[in-house]
Amino acid sequence: MNITDEMLSAFLDAELSAEEMEQVRVALELDDSLVMRMADLSQVDQWVIDNAKQMDNIDVPQKLLFLAQQIDAGTNNNAALTTNNVVPLTAAKKSRSEGFKLPYSLAAGVAIVAVVGMLTFSSTTPDSMVNPNIAAVLDSTLSGEVKQTSDGTSIKSQLSFVNQSGEMCRQYQLANNHTSSINIACKQVNGWHKKAQSGEQAGAISQDYQTASNQQNLDKVIDQMIVGAPLDRAQEQQAIDENWQVQN
Structure with a gap:
């Protein structure tokens, strides 16, 4: 079955039939690229940018609020119908139909959470301090250079930029024999703070210079x-000389 972006949007809004909802759900379990497309449609990139906020401070998306209201309304309607011994045939059909639709409405909301998990973005410790060994490499290396710590972890700075808060930020790759990740950290008065992280398959770091455009998971971030x-490299060298503090 060819899953279009329109179908994914309708799935998020629980506007498909029960059969189509099930087909899309199964397809999402089997196709990682489909999950990525759904992630784009549900704008989870904005969730990643806000990773420094505690979950309690994140507003519930209007779509999920609407779905929750639908579920509550359907539950109340079903409860009212069951209080009568004689149920009109049309009402009974409607009740059974809603009984099938409600779980899929809920599934649309759950799917958004599942997509976030599959993207492997980390926000368990919002705005966390970077390890001192890694921070030392970020302080002293140009993009494209690879350094190795005493525990065998390779660190490669990949890209540097200024964020909207006026902080110097860097994208960098960490890798050892078992894991690899792409990270973004920004330099503040008290050190480097991690802003986003995306997991990857294990593998050695390449010496070839790479920009963030090659790491699709973090592009939008x-x-x-x-x-x-x-x-550029001259600006990075100046930033190193100035301890990665933006000069006014």
């Missing part, structure tokens, strides 16, 4: 953080 163009 950087696009919404960055002010102006990324730093």
Whole structure:
């Protein structure tokens, strides 16, 4: 079955038939690229940018509020119908139909959460401090250079830019024999603070220079953080000399 963007949008809004909702749900379980398309449609990139906020402070999207209201309304209607011994045939059909639709409405909301998890963006410790060994590498290396810590972790700075808060930020890759991740951190008065992270398959770091455009999971994060163009190598060297503090 060919799943179009229109179908994914309708799935998020619980506007498909019960059969189509099930087909899309199964397809999402089997096709990672489909999950990524759904992630774009549900704008989870905005959730990543706001990773420094506590979950309690994040507003519930209007779509999910609307779905929750539908579920509550359907539950109340079903409860009212069951209080009567004699149920009109048309009402009974409607009740059974709603009984099938409600779980799929809920599934649309759950699917958004599942997509966020599959993207492997980390926000368990919002705005967390970067490890001192990693921070030392971010302080002293140009993009494209690879350094190795005493525990065998390779660190490669990949891209530098200024964010909308006026902070110097860097994208960098961490890798060892088992795991690899792409990260974004910004320099504040008390050190580097991690802003986003995306997991990858294990593998050695390449010496070839790479920009954030090659890391699709973080492209949109950087696009919404960055002010102006990324730093070139001369600007990075100046930033190193000035301890990555923006000079007014």
